[in-house]
Amino acid sequence: MSQIANASLNPSDVTAGADGPQAAVAAVSAMADRARTASRVLARADRNWKDRALLAIAAALDEKRARIIAANAKDIEAGRANGTSDAMLDRLKLDDRRVDALIAALQELAGLPDPVGTVLRGQTLPNGLRLRQVHVPMGVIGAIYEARPNVTVDIAGLALKSGNAVLLRGGTAAAASNKALLALIRDALESVGLPADAVASVDAYGRDGADAMMGARGKIDVLIPRGGRELIQRVVTTAKVPVIETGEGNVHIYLDESADAKMAVPILLNAKIQRPSVCNTVETLLINAKSQAAGQVLAALAKSGVRLHVDERAAALAGDTPTVPAVDADWDTEYMDLDLAVAVVDDLDGAISHIRRHTTGHTEAILTNNLAHAERFIAEVDSAAVIVNASTRFTDGGQLGLGAEVGISTQKMHARGPMGLRELTTTKWIVQGDGHVRS
Amino acid sequence: MSQIANASLNPSDVTAGADGPQAAVAAVSAMADRARTASRVLARADRNWKDRALLAIAAALDEKRARIIAANAKDIEAGRANGTSDAMLDRLKLDDRRVDALIAALQELAGLPDPVGTVLRGQTLPNGLRLRQVHVPMGVIGAIYEARPNVTVDIAGLALKSGNAVLLRGGTAAAASNKALLALIRDALESVGLPADAVASVDAYGRDGADAMMGARGKIDVLIPRGGRELIQRVVTTAKVPVIETGEGNVHIYLDESADAKMAVPILLNAKIQRPSVCNTVETLLINAKSQAAGQVLAALAKSGVRLHVDERAAALAGDTPTVPAVDADWDTEYMDLDLAVAVVDDLDGAISHIRRHTTGHTEAILTNNLAHAERFIAEVDSAAVIVNASTRFTDGGQLGLGAEVGISTQKMHARGPMGLRELTTTKWIVQGDGHVRS
Known part of the structure; x- marks a missing residue:
């Protein structure tokens, strides 16, 4: 040594x-x-x-x-x-x-x-x-x-x-x-x-x-x-030195009325269970009150060992699936573990407004077959990554084709979302003339 | 009212x-x-x-x-x-x-x-x-x-x-x-x-x-x-809010041995006199000790009303042209007026090393006909804009074709140099799948 x-x-x-x-x-x-x-x-x-x-x-x-x-x-x-x-x-x-x-x-x-x-x-x-x-x-x-x-x-x-x-x-x-x-x-x-x-x-x-x-x-x-x-x-x-803020992800998935269990179950399992301790793992599931898929989704999550922290309406949707009552802090908790907060919302507006109150601006996803809802979600949710019908686990430099990942920026300046090598550079203007003066 | x-x-x-x-x-x-x-x-x-x-x-x-x-x-x-x-x-x-x-x-x-x-x-x-x-x-x-x-x-x-x-x-x-x-x-x-x-x-x-x-x-x-x-x-x-730092420009022009007075005089006059109170105006002129153009350049500046703050060697090059002796503070002063600090350097290395000590990272220019010197200056001077054979007044959003200018950033994060409308935006990743999960 x-x-x-x-x-x-x-x-x-x-x-x-x-x-x-x-x-x-x-x-x-x-x-x-x-x-x-x-x-x-x-x-x-x-x-x-x-x-x-x-x-x-x-x-x-x-x-x-x-x-x-x-x-x-x-x-x-x-x-x-x-x-x-x-x-x-x-x-x-x-x-x-x-x-x-x-x-x-x-x-x-x-x-x-x-x-x-x-x-x-x-x-x-x-x-x-x-x-x-x-x-x-x-x-x-x-x-x-x-x-x-x-x-x-x-x-x-x-x-x-x-x-x-x-x-x-x-x-x-x-x-x-x-x-x-x-x-x-x-x-x-x-x-x-x-x-x-x-x-x-x-x-x-x-x-x-x-x-x-x-x-x-x-x-x-x-x-x-x-x-x-x-x-x-x-x-x-x-810090007085400029900082790039990385990492915190209180990630939401919104299960729209029109999404079926066949698509929703694999995405939710992937987003919660594949690697619970990382920042692109889902932490809160928002369910449309009219969702037909909710029961199956909750049952599948519980069966895979996920502790469901549910509000009153979600408890009703869960039926026989074991749950624990959510407390206020659950909506702002990045569990980084096999825990998931679950709330029922009346509609897309309810989902967007919940997300605005609790997001860390990392990643949010919508599961839907309604084009207008997908487009409103994309336009109105202000996060580094907005995902339609795919797992939140894709917010990752390697997955998005950036090569090596420096981190995931949750700020808006300089870099937002997965940072690759390019985000460790700045730029320089090079101006070449032949005696040019400004008129 | x-x-x-x-x-x-x-x-x-x-x-x-x-x-x-x-x-x-x-x-x-x-x-x-x-x-x-x-x-x-x-x-x-x-x-x-x-x-x-x-x-x-x-x-x-x-x-x-x-x-x-x-x-x-x-x-x-x-x-x-x-x-x-x-x-x-x-x-x-x-x-x-x-x-x-x-x-x-x-x-x-x-x-x-x-x-x-x-x-x-x-x-x-x-x-x-x-x-x-x-x-x-x-x-x-x-x-x-x-x-x-x-x-x-x-x-x-x-x-x-x-x-x-x-x-x-x-x-x-x-x-x-x-x-x-x-x-x-x-x-x-x-x-x-x-x-x-x-x-x-x-x-x-x-x-x-x-x-x-x-x-x-x-x-x-x-x-x-x-x-x-x-x-x-x-x-x-x-500030605890992210800041974009704008404005300060202690701008240098280096007059290389190979630059002639025919190119150098109009550029220096434009860079110093057109609008002395703005940040892309030249504040220090560095002259190669072997420059044949130095005398003419200094005489033309003085004739146009520029007060030349010169080091000892520059005083010698100035001959009959009126000058005042430079003090240490001159090398770091953004005059924003018809004043110019003038120093003689032995070579390109001397110019680059002076710039490194005193630059605010806004704009620096080289006047030269030596390709290797132009390329080294471009590569080794770490400023938002590096200019070859043109006036420093071109560091401007309008001049560089960015349209409206928000300011000139002298920091390296997010935006560097003239900032246009694009620099008032951030980005968002939009990811769309059909039930995609990460494997």
């Missing part, structure tokens, strides 16, 4: 945790400056060079997997000693299978087209001036995330492919894993002739490091928080 | 200034909710309907110009009594010519295509799922600006055309003008059957109103500050 760990050291690490917030601000500022310098090399690196770096990281993960898993074992041990829950320990864990998944993701990333240099629009003006608006890297990205150490590799890979340097702040619980992964990534960068400072961590400064990143306006171009609601809200409301 | 003024009254105005920040927060929140409701009508209004509203505002400005100019006269009178400078009074002033310009701008806006509904990308996936990513309005925009009352009409028009509702906070110095303009706009909206609440003002709450807007995360989708450095910095560092 010590050899790998040394590779990640840089001068500012020496002051780690020594002098509190002020020292962290100075150190993070210096790291961001080094990242800026490194970002200039990356911004001009062609795709082949960046892909070689990604494959070098993948090869190093394969070769040094024993070291990585050993470092992770220390985090797991410390977590167990601290009384960390089994669910959290599972998120923290790196085993052979998860290392394989990281390697595969990097290889896939290397296979994707490079967003940098893509021309967004261009023209020659009547006066002969040549214009083009081109995608260029942001520069320095900041990422603040929680216990899963695989995010370290994931975000570093996405940043590199899009030509950006990145400063990382991972969870304290994954400190040893992240340190080992960072060292490996920095070594791999140097092995292909790219600057190690393109990927750096502020973990040595703990929470002060995260705070310093959030305040580093002008030094960090964009901050991406990845984690639970609390983390994201803290970053969004505290 | 009283009839017009009444049209702009809404219930929350009653508490104006009465109870300080808390009352402002409650009132602005209620106004934002009404604006949200209005925005839903606007989001679904087709282009013809929105254009009718723009033309109704233009017609009302023409018809009621005497009232508007009379209201403005009160602001001018109050300003004069307060000792406001002549320059500020000029910015504040509305006369027949300026009202004509507002009318012409609204008519031009009505002639532009509608960004809403444009399909950004779309495809049918191998599994038959139909995808499209469509431009949709942001929802509720906030604008915070200073003394020029024409911004009230300008921003309201841009917001309406892009399908957004807007909350305005104008400068106190223009209070009477803005009140009269707002009443006129709201009346015009109602005259075409659109909700008056689509355009509202928080001016009754003064500075507390601005603060309440900045804190209204989730209620206001994006804030656009328009004004001087201090205003923009206050909004950018205080």
Whole structure:
């Protein structure tokens, strides 16, 4: 380990945790400056060079997997000693299978087209001036995330492919894993002739490091928080650096009167059960009071182990199907588990108005055979993704053909919905003349 | 006046200034909710309907110009009594010519295509799922600006055309003008059957109103500050609502060794003299030490009344041309006047490194006949617009063919450089299936 760990050291690490917030601000500022310098090399690196770096990281993960898993074992041990829950320990864990998944993701990333240099629009003006608006890297990205150490590799890979340097702040619980992964990534960068400072961590400064990143306006171009609601809200409301808000999904499906059980049952089961802990899973089902399919849908969900939190009218539709009474908080709860809130609405207007009160703007779906209803739902529901007659699980960068996914943005600026590599770039206008002046 | 003024009254105005920040927060929140409701009508209004509203505002400005100019006269009178400078009074002033310009701008806006509904990308996936990513309005925009009352009409028009509702906070110095303009706009909206609440003002709450807007995360989708450095910095560092930063331009032109005076002189004169007070005007000239054109360029600028703030080497190149010695602050000053900082650099690297230290990321230009230098400048200068052999005055929405300009963004997220109507929209993914589930 010590050899790998040394590779990640840089001068500012020496002051780690020594002098509190002020020292962290100075150190993070210096790291961001080094990242800026490194970002200039990356911004001009062609795709082949960046892909070689990604494959070098993948090869190093394969070769040094024993070291990585050993470092992770220390985090797991410390977590167990601290009384960390089994669910959290599972998120923290790196085993052979998860290392394989990281390697595969990097290889896939290397296979994707490079967003940098893509021309967004261009023209020659009547006066002969040549214009083009081109995608260029942001520069320095900041990422603040929680216990899963695989995010370290994931975000570093996405940043590199899009030509950006990145400063990382991972969870304290994954400190040893992240340190080992960072060292490996920095070594791999140097092995292909790219600057190690393109990927750096502020973990040595703990929470002060995260705070310093959030305040580093002008030094960090964009901050991406990845984690639970609390983390994201803290970053969004505290940061002076522009933030892309990701993740929260209080997802609704509206079962219109005209939808039959044959279509509705498979969609609801897929949307709730396939992977309950992710943000595109349905959390509330709204049922038209006249739906003939409601009974079958509720029975199928309950049979698959879903706890149905129902309002009074939904309880009546459920008949013999076991349910629990919903409380007000259910309508705003992202369960991330085999729970589903169920309410009955009188009509499409009732569904849209319920959604407006409770949506997080991630994904909402309508199941219907009524064209006018589908079109009104599409037009009037203001979410990143609006789905007709398909599972909400499709709100996903991979599923929508964007390639690698950086996260799912629930804000309206810059990126909305699944973010791919292109969303980690900005644009630059390039204007070329032959002595042109404005008249 | 009283009839017009009444049209702009809404219930929350009653508490104006009465109870300080808390009352402002409650009132602005209620106004934002009404604006949200209005925005839903606007989001679904087709282009013809929105254009009718723009033309109704233009017609009302023409018809009621005497009232508007009379209201403005009160602001001018109050300003004069307060000792406001002549320059500020000029910015504040509305006369027949300026009202004509507002009318012409609204008519031009009505002639532009509608960004809403444009399909950004779309495809049918191998599994038959139909995808499209469509431009949709942001929802509720906030604008915070200073003394020029024409911004009230300008921003309201841009917001309406892009399908957004807007909350305005104008400068106190223009209070009477803005009140009269707002009443006129709201009346015009109602005259075409659109909700008056689509355009509202928080001016009754003064500075507390601005603060309440900045804190209204989730209620206001994006804030656009328009004004001087201090205003923009206050909004950018205080707001919890996402902000688009506009305006500051410490613009550089680099005169390469290979550029001749025949091209350089007209470009420099155009870039500095045409309109010194705007953000795309050049503020620093960097001269290659071997330039043969330097003497002629400096003489031509001085002859046109430009005060040259020169470093020692530039003073030597200037010869008999009158100059003043530059101080450190000159390299970071946006003069907005007939002043120009001038430094000599050894080579392209020297120019790029000076720009990196002092740029605000707005516009930089190179004058050169060396292809490799042009390409390196384009690749390595990280600004919203990078220009080769043309005036920096071309960084302008109208000049670049974007139609109406909302402002010039100097940030990297969402919009960079001149912002047109499209940049006031977000996107929505629309996914349509026939019972599709994710496998």
